[in-house]
Amino acid sequence: MRPILLMSLAWQDYRADARLSVCTVLALVAVIAPLLVLFGLKFGLVSSLIERLERDPTVRELIPLGGGRFNAAFIDGLRERPDVAFAIPRTRQIAATVDLSIPARNAVLNVEMIPTAIGDPLLSSLPVPTGLDTVLLSHTAAEKIGAVAGDWLDAAFTRQVAGRSQAQRTRLKVAAILPLAVFARDAIFAPLALLEAAEDYRDGRAVPALDWAGDMASSEPRVFASMRLYARTLGDVEPLRRYFVERNLLVSTQAATITQVLSLSRNLSIVFWIIAALAVLGACAAIFAGALSAVERKRRELSVLRLLGLSTGSLLLFVVLQALYSGLLAVALSAALYGLAERGLNHLFVQTPGEYASHLLLRHYGVVLFAVVSASALAAALGGWRVAGIDASKGIRHV
Incomplete structure (x- = not known):
């Protein structure tokens, strides 16, 4: 049939x-x-x-603990790993601060400086600052000093020399304001070169790019105290944590939450x-x-x-x-x-x-x-x- x-x-x-x-x-x-x-x-x-x-990049972040000593070659090696989405050095935290103000306003705000570059997972579609005079401003900092995208800020870098306070100033343009959900502290996101300039000035070294006088820079490679490091996927966080543990380096992660x-x-x-x-x-x-x-x-x-x-x-x-x-x-x-x-x-x-x-x-x-x-x-x-x-x-x- x-x-x-x-x-x-x-x-x-x-x-x-x-x-x-x-x-x-x-x-x-x-x-x-x-x-x-x-x-x-x-x-x-x-x-x-x-x-x-x-969707939350901070979940994939690995934060080195303690006083680290990382050279540029080590961080470049991390950046080449397939399980790393973003890696950039950080200078000493005590040197990575700046006093911000807007001309004709009395408000002065001390904020931390965070290095950024192309591929930063926190920036998403925001423009990446380039040069020593462009930064991104966090939402809370923008509210406190009344800044908006396109404003020019006065930035003062202070240091103590023989008991006396000294300062150098420069102008920074706000390229964009970070959403509050992305970053909730007072900070600017700036190119690594600006953080290196601030650290050199506070260590007494000259900063030719900003015409700041000081001692000649050392010929030895720069050593960084920390870094910003993000795994590519959630599953890459734990292998990266083990990579650091094998080298006796402690890092803080959200591996427990992911697990x-x-x-x-x-x-x-x-x-x-x-x-x-x-x-x-x-x-x-x-x-x-x-x-x-x-x-x-x-x-x-x-x-x-x-x-x-x-x-x-x-x-x-x-x-x-x-x-x-x-x-x-x-x-x-x-x-x-x-x-x-x-x-x-x-x-x-x-x-x-x-x-x-x-x-x-x-x-x-x-x-x-x-x-x-x-x-x-x-x-x-x-x-x-x-x-x-x-x-x-x-x-x-x-x-």
Whole structure:
């Protein structure tokens, strides 16, 4: 018999037995829909947590502890590593400060100086300052001195020499203001050369680029007290931390927070798959029992089909097709019910745009469809094996 004719025949019989067919579909929906909601919650919550961590560059930051001694070659080597997104030296913290003010205003604010360069994960789409006269200003510092992008600031670098205070001044242009969510302290983000100039001046060395007099610079390579270092991904934080530990260098990281989120994802996955396995076994058992009972109930009809020339394989396919119809309808109804549940859960529990309490991707629906169809076909085939023993003569005797 042609496959299309067999499919049509199986569908007509499936419709004729509507009550049992509906019960079978609802039984499958009772298994599939809760699993979709459970997995949607697991995937949505964990994905939102991981995306939140990935969007926050400070989570991927490694901060050297104690007084370090890092040369430029060491930091350049770090920058070349595939697991490093950004690395730049930092001068001594005590030397990396500046007093800022705006002409014609009395407010003076002491802020820290933070080195930056192209690729700085904190800057995102903000312009990178270039030269010794361009900086980015933090939001809190801008509020305190009343500065906006495009303003010129007076910058005073002070030092103590033989008990006397000395200072050098220069002008800095505010290229942009950093959002408060990016950096919440009083600071300027400046090229490393400006921080080196401030450190040289406070150490008594000359700064030719700014015409500041002093001693001649040492011919030895500069040694930096610290650095700004960011891993490329969340998974790269722990390997980088071990890299420093192997060299007896202490760093502060948020590896514990990252580990907790990744561990939560693994644990929820284990719980989900245990529940899913038990539910699928129950659904397969139901389909298996349904196929067995269908063969018994329709023995007369199946024997007539055998009398009309259908082979054992065609009879088995007849039973499997009806199970597939139930599976496909159950998946469609479950997906619709999950869609309603997803909208309700996200409306109730999500306040941040772009995050989800429950969420599934198109590929997840594809996996569910494949799993249900496969399980239905296998269970129906196992349950319908008794069609092989149907005698065509029974169709004539109407047994």
